Amino acid sequence: MASHGIRDKVAIVGMGCTPFGEHWDKSVDDLLIESSSAAVSSAGVRLDDVDAFWLGTMGSGLSGLTLSRPLKIDHKPVTHVENYCATGSEAFRNACYAVASGAYDMVMAIGVEKLKDSGYSGLVVQNVAHDGSAAQLTAPAAFSFLAPAYADKYGVDEAEMKDVLTRIAWKNHRNGALNPRAQFQKEVSKEKISCAPLVAGPLGIFDCSGVSDGSAAAIIVRAEDAYQYTDHPIFVKALSFVSGPSTGTVDPDYDYTSFTEVVRSADEAYAQAGIEHPRDEIAMAEVHDCFTPTELVLMEDLGFAERGMGWKEVLAGTFDLDGELPVNPDGGLKSFGHPIGASGLRMLFEAWLQLRGEAGERQIAAITNGDKTKAMTHNLGGSPGSCVSFVSIVGSEPG
Amino acid sequence: MFGIVGYAAHLPAWRLDRSTITSTLGQGGGRGTRSVAGYDEDSTSLGVEAGRAALRSLGEGFEPNLLAFATTSPGYLDKTNATAVHAALRLDGSVAAFDSVGSARSGIAAAWMAQAVGGLAVLSDVRTGRPGSADEAGGGDGAVALAFGPDPIATPIGSASSTAEFIDRWRVPGESYSRQWEERFGEHAYVPVAAEAITAGLKSAEITMADVDHVVVTGLHARSVAAVTRSIGAEPQQLVDGLAATVGNTGAAHWGLMLAAALDVAEPGQRVLVAHLADGCDVWVLEVTDAITAYRQRSTKAAVRTVAEQAADPGRSVDYASFLTWRGMLDREPPRRPEPDRPASPPSLRGTSWKYGFVGAQDDSGFVHLPPGRVSVGTGSIDEMTPVPMADRRARIATFTVDRLAFSLAPPVVAAIVDFIDPDDPSGAATSGRMQIELTDCDPDTVAIGDLVEMTFRRLYTVDGIHNYFWKARPVQRID
Numbered sequence: 001m002a003s004h005g006i007r008d009k010v011a012i013v014g015m016g017c018t019p020f021g022e023h024w025d026k027s028v029d030d031l032l033i034e035s036s037s038a039a040v041s042s043a044g045v046r047l048d049d050v051d052a053f054w055l056g057t058m059g060s061g062l063s064g065l066t067l068s069r070p071l072k073i074d075h076k077p078v079t080h081v082e083n084y085c086a087t088g089s090e091a092f093r094n095a096c097y098a099v100a101s102g103a104y105d106m107v108m109a110i111g112v113e114k115l116k117d118s119g120y121s122g123l124v125v126q127n128v129a130h131d132g133s134a135a136q137l138t139a140p141a142a143f144s145f146l147a148p149a150y151a152d153k154y155g156v157d158e159a160e161m162k163d164v165l166t167r168i169a170w171k172n173h174r175n176g177a178l179n180p181r182a183q184f185q186k187e188v189s190k191e192k193i194s195c196a197p198l199v200a201g202p203l204g205i206f207d208c209s210g211v212s213d214g215s216a217a218a219i220i221v222r223a224e225d226a227y228q229y230t231d232h233p234i235f236v237k238a239l240s241f242v243s244g245p246s247t248g249t250v251d252p253d254y255d256y257t258s259f260t261e262v263v264r265s266a267d268e269a270y271a272q273a274g275i276e277h278p279r280d281e282i283a284m285a286e287v288h289d290c291f292t293p294t295e296l297v298l299m300e301d302l303g304f305a306e307r308g309m310g311w312k313e314v315l316a317g318t319f320d321l322d323g324e325l326p327v328n329p330d331g332g333l334k335s336f337g338h339p340i341g342a343s344g345l346r347m348l349f350e351a352w353l354q355l356r357g358e359a360g361e362r363q364i365a366a367i368t369n370g371d372k373t374k375a376m377t378h379n380l381g382g383s384p385g386s387c388v389s390f391v392s393i394v395g396s397e398p399g
Numbered sequence: 400m401f402g403i404v405g406y407a408a409h410l411p412a413w414r415l416d417r418s419t420i421t422s423t424l425g426q427g428g429g430r431g432t433r434s435v436a437g438y439d440e441d442s443t444s445l446g447v448e449a450g451r452a453a454l455r456s457l458g459e460g461f462e463p464n465l466l467a468f469a470t471t472s473p474g475y476l477d478k479t480n481a482t483a484v485h486a487a488l489r490l491d492g493s494v495a496a497f498d499s500v501g502s503a504r505s506g507i508a509a510a511w512m513a514q515a516v517g518g519l520a521v522l523s524d525v526r527t528g529r530p531g532s533a534d535e536a537g538g539g540d541g542a543v544a545l546a547f548g549p550d551p552i553a554t555p556i557g558s559a560s561s562t563a564e565f566i567d568r569w570r571v572p573g574e575s576y577s578r579q580w581e582e583r584f585g586e587h588a589y590v591p592v593a594a595e596a597i598t599a600g601l602k603s604a605e606i607t608m609a610d611v612d613h614v615v616v617t618g619l620h621a622r623s624v625a626a627v628t629r630s631i632g633a634e635p636q637q638l639v640d641g642l643a644a645t646v647g648n649t650g651a652a653h654w655g656l657m658l659a660a661a662l663d664v665a666e667p668g669q670r671v672l673v674a675h676l677a678d679g680c681d682v683w684v685l686e687v688t689d690a691i692t693a694y695r696q697r698s699t700k701a702a703v704r705t706v707a708e709q710a711a712d713p714g715r716s717v718d719y720a721s722f723l724t725w726r727g728m729l730d731r732e733p734p735r736r737p738e739p740d741r742p743a744s745p746p747s748l749r750g751t752s753w754k755y756g757f758v759g760a761q762d763d764s765g766f767v768h769l770p771p772g773r774v775s776v777g778t779g780s781i782d783e784m785t786p787v788p789m790a791d792r793r794a795r796i797a798t799f800t801v802d803r804l805a806f807s808l809a810p811p812v813v814a815a816i817v818d819f820i821d822p823d824d825p826s827g828a829a830t831s832g833r834m835q836i837e838l839t840d841c842d843p844d845t846v847a848i849g850d851l852v853e854m855t856f857r858r859l860y861t862v863d864g865i866h867n868y869f870w871k872a873r874p875v876q877r878i879d
Binding site: 118119120121122124127129130131132133134135136137138140141142144145148149152198199200201245247249250251252254256 | 734735736737739740741742743745746747749750753754766768769770772776797798799800801802803804805812814816818830831832833834835836837848859867868869870
């Protein structure tokens with residue numbers, strides 16, 4: 001028994017992504033119509049040409065009807081997918097497998113979330129009936145455990161740690177300022193970031209991703225058919241997904257400086273894609289920067305930095321847009337907010353733009369000059385010690 | 400005949416300085432402090448803490464034949480409150496658990512019921528009144544547990560009651576405060592019946608007041624208590640302090656709290672007289688036995704704190720606005736976050752030993768799973784677990800966070816990852832069992848990684864009228 005992957009068997013031939021933000025004037029239906037229309041138009045096809053659909057949403061609807069009803073999809077399979085914050089990526093992963101299996105010629109992966117209609121600040125999750133014994137922490141609190149644990153383990157003092165986290169937020173906002181689809185399209189000064197009111201532990205408001213509405217979609221076909229639709233298809237090199245045993249929350253040996261689920265899913269993705277030196281071989285990575293310490297830890301878990309060195313690389317600008325390995329060139333969750341079902345596909349949309357040389361002011365030079373052809377997207381859902389993790393690697397060249 | 404074999408008092412950590420009532424309202428208040436149940440405590444959770452301490456002082460040899468719970472401030476009506484105490488104390492299902500709730504007199508009823516069969520009486524109260532009232536300032540929150548059995552440390556040698564129907568103090572069900580008739584009328588009604596009962600009580604014990612070493616006179620009618628105390632001819636050194644300066648009157652529990660204070664210092668052979676004025680007067684005379692000396696050593700070793708020790712502890716100061724909020728007198732703007740959803744009954748029943756008893760599951764390698772699971776983290780083996788009670792184990796803070804966004808009546812929420820200290824490792828370095836747990840009775844600014852914490856039973860929140868009882872961790876109160 002083994003995991004084989006579907007390297008270069010399927011390709012993305014069209015994508016659409018709505019602006020992310022507080023869409024008070026748009027419903028879930030409106031967002032789905034916009035992203036799906038943009039995706040089919042980008043691929044030069046009609047909605048009727050799509051054989052099957054994978055819809056990712058965590059809380060904005062149930063069942064395939066959430067998509068087929070507004071789009072008036074004519075008696076076709078629509079699968080509703082949910083996998084916490086990796087929901088959008090899961091829709092994409094399963095849609096790819098359907099094409100690779102030969103079951104369908106053309107499918108759509110689409111993600112949507114409308115968070116702003118809840119009336120609450122932050123993320124609201126519907127709980128399964130429970131006995132009331134689990135500590136009900138907010139997401140920023142659950143992720144805030146990372147920062148002091150990391151600082152303690154690697155001897156980073158409080159002020160340095162604050163600088164590291166601040167720089168991550170600053171960098172992502174700086175990238176987002178160049179992105180017309182981002183929720184926040186402004187640079188934010190380091191001083192403003194570091195002086196913001198605290199939300200949980202050492203995390204201030206600017207250490208947290210925003211709350212927004214949005215949708216994104218992709219059209220996927222067999223790799224050999226891809227050039228029928230576009231001159232620049234994006235080939236799927238790796239798809240990995242890990243659901244952890246959730247032992248970090250019960251095991252005293254877990255030290256809150258790593259996501260084992262991310263390490264395992266990254267290893268699997270690199271194996272599928274044949275990548276040996278991720279930092280050198282990947283042109284850009286969209287990673288799950290739900291909170292600034294998450295991005296710091298991810299740099300090490302994804303193999304972009306040595307253990308204990310991630311914070312120095314952050315300060316050195318390694319992951320800046322013009323750095324050695326740009327991370328979250330589109331502005332990340334930080335600038336886009338995190339409409340759960342949409343985020344994974346929004347990340348993929350940046351990879352699509354960058355690898356096709358369509359990222360405008362954000363365009364990464366290593367891609368346009370032909371040095372690098374691969375991009376990564378990464379999502380995680382849950383919280384440290386108990387999470388799911390998704391990694392994809394896509395590339396502009398087959399083989 | 401059964402007597403008291405063990406006991407423990409429990410006072411919450413919070414104190415309200417009565418002068419803050421005066422300075423806020425321009426009325427009420429007074430001097431000194433009163434004890435205050437935290438936002439996450441109620442009569443049930445305070446009772447659990449007192450019951451745990453009493454059982455701890457007795458060790459494994461004691462099994463109560465009955466649990467009797469008394470309060471004027473029950474968490475529930477219709478549903479028995481004693482069952483939550485029973486579950487948290489991990490008593491056997493065959494042990495009956497009864498409430499005697501509503502009036503201050505219920506405390507005596509619970510004690511006498513438990514005394515008759517060798518049971519455990521838990522007397523607990525959360526007392527308040529309208530803002531600015533004498534009840535608000537003079538009330539106190541606390542609990543006491545009295546365990547009864549053979550070979551007692553204090554033997555009942557006499558008792559008497561006088562019962563009288565008069566409207567001095569009353570509260571219609573659903574109201575959050577009591578009303579009272581003119582104070583002098585109460586004195587007129589109480590003093591004669593109290594004198595009658597005290598005389599009868601002494602007679603039944605075949606002693607006189609001069610033979611009594613510790614006199615406990617209490618009740619919610621302060622003027623009558625003072626008058627009766629003056630009239631019985633006791634010397635000042637015989638009188639047990641009513642704790643008015645520090646704790647306040649803890650209602651149904653108060654005579655028990657004062658009795659516990661007397662037992663904390665009583666010598667073998669001494670006698671204690673309790674007179675409780677509540678809709679009449681109940682009198683109980685007890686004689687302390689030689690067993691108290693050894694018991695006191697065991698109790699101290701079990702880290703059970705005396706009444707004096709707890710009363711003298713300045714604890715944590717609560718501001719008047721928070722006090723009013725916690726007691727539901729002040730309806731404040733909540734954060735823009737959803738309230739927690741109510742705990743569901745079926746999963747709560749399936750996990751009773753965890754939710755109430757704090758019993759984890761240990762696999763063959765010694766790994767403790769919190770909450771208990773069926774599959775071993777280490778080996779993957781299924782259903783090869785041993786239940787392991789964790790409530791009396793201490794833990795160390797591995798890391799923590801201050802959550803300023805989460806819903807709480809006393810923000811911010813402080814949550815920690817704690818690792819339980821393995822009791823078999825004398826060095827205290829080995830840990831077994833980790834969980835994420837809310838901290839309570841702590842100062843968010845002074846919590847630190849490595850701090851020792853102990854478990855405490857709390858009412859986390861109430862939704863749809865369901866109280867969510869579970870455990871929290873608090874800084875260790877007493878390092879032994």
